[in-house]
Amino acid sequence: MTNEVTVPLLPCASIDDIVAFYEVLGFHTTYKQRKPNPAAGLRREDLHLQFFEIAGFDPAQSYGSCLVLTSDTGQLYRAFAAGMRAAYGKVLVSGTPRMTRPRARKNADGLSGFSVIDPGGNWIRVFQNAPASPAPAPAPTGRLGKAMANAVVQSDSRGDARQAARILDSALANPAADDDPVALVEVLVYRAEVAMVLNDPATAGEMLARVDRVVLSADEATRAAAAYEAATDLAAALAAGPGDRGVPGWGRSNR
CATH class of the missing domain: 3.10.180.10 (2,3-Dihydroxybiphenyl 1,2-Dioxygenase, domain 1)
Known part of the structure; x- marks a missing residue:
């Protein structure tokens, strides 16, 4: 049938x-x-x-x-x-x-x-429907990309935001000269999101402030567009939080 x-x-x-x-x-x-x-x-x-x-x-x-x-x-x-x-x-x-x-x-x-x-605590997990013969997905590259991939599995898939925070904090604590600045923006923004899940607005604000200090070329800024969009949503959520004044200055151009 x-x-x-x-x-x-x-x-x-x-x-x-x-x-x-x-x-x-x-x-x-x-x-x-x-x-x-x-x-x-x-x-x-x-x-x-x-x-x-x-x-x-x-x-x-x-x-x-x-x-x-x-x-x-x-x-x-x-x-x-x-x-x-x-x-x-x-x-x-x-x-x-x-x-x-x-x-x-x-x-x-x-x-x-x-x-x-949802309000019932149910996880509605939305996934891209794979084609009949999907091409192998490229593996994440660079230490920040790998840390991001591991953190996403922990928080977005398993619901373990604390473990995701530990992974991201470890990556951010050990910067390397060859780190991709776009990957750095993505990690900082995701760390801010994880902080919001953990009810830690101070860390979320700190991460978004660090995003604002990352200098990108025009091409890099284009690659980071989705991360900046996420940061804008996070800043709005912070500003709307009880007793929270948001993140002054976030979102100004650093192109």
């Missing part, structure tokens, strides 16, 4: 919170019930998710997860990010819910992936 469809059924503490969050991402409710048990179905184009409510459920203890395969992770990420900016004034990068950015995954043959961690 063909055309079978699998729909994940995921736990949450409140279907109302789930529905409100996914509506921000462009989903609409296909059904919602309170009895005999609270449940909701959501759909965004061909992406279907269903949720059931558990009284007293702790999202921090959730093991709920599913995979979403798409032809363009960047396009889907941008759509989700636009919804977050419109609803919250920022892309959610810390706490629950939050969203990681699309990055090549060393543990997924180098294919791009990002994750949405």
Whole structure:
């Protein structure tokens, strides 16, 4: 048979919170019930998710997860990010819910992936749909590139932000003369993101300030465009945080 469809059924503490969050991402409710048990179905184009409510459920203890395969992770990420900016004034990068950015995954043959961690603590893992005969992904090069790849596996895949921070801190503590400045920007920005996940805005601000001091050529700045975009989102999240004044001066041109 063909055309079978699998729909994940995921736990949450409140279907109302789930529905409100996914509506921000462009989903609409296909059904919602309170009895005999609270449940909701959501759909965004061909992406279907269903949720059931558990009284007293702790999202921090959730093991709920599913995979979403798409032809363009960047396009889907941008759509989700636009919804977050419109609803919250920022892309959610810390706490629950939050969203990681699309990055090549060393543990997924180098294919791009990002994750949405929803109010139920479920990890919706979005991956690039591999072609029938994918070419081998280039291995990360340079010590900073390798550190970045290892850190992404720890934080974005395993959810171990503390181990990612240790990997990145070790790399940043031992600069080398031949370090690629673009890779340095990418590592600093990712370290800031990891700090936000760890509820450490001071370190996040320090990392973004260091980004601003890296001097790049015009070509290097073009290569670092995605990292600078991520830094802008992180700076906005810092500025919107309770009692946080953001990162004055970040984002000025260093071309």
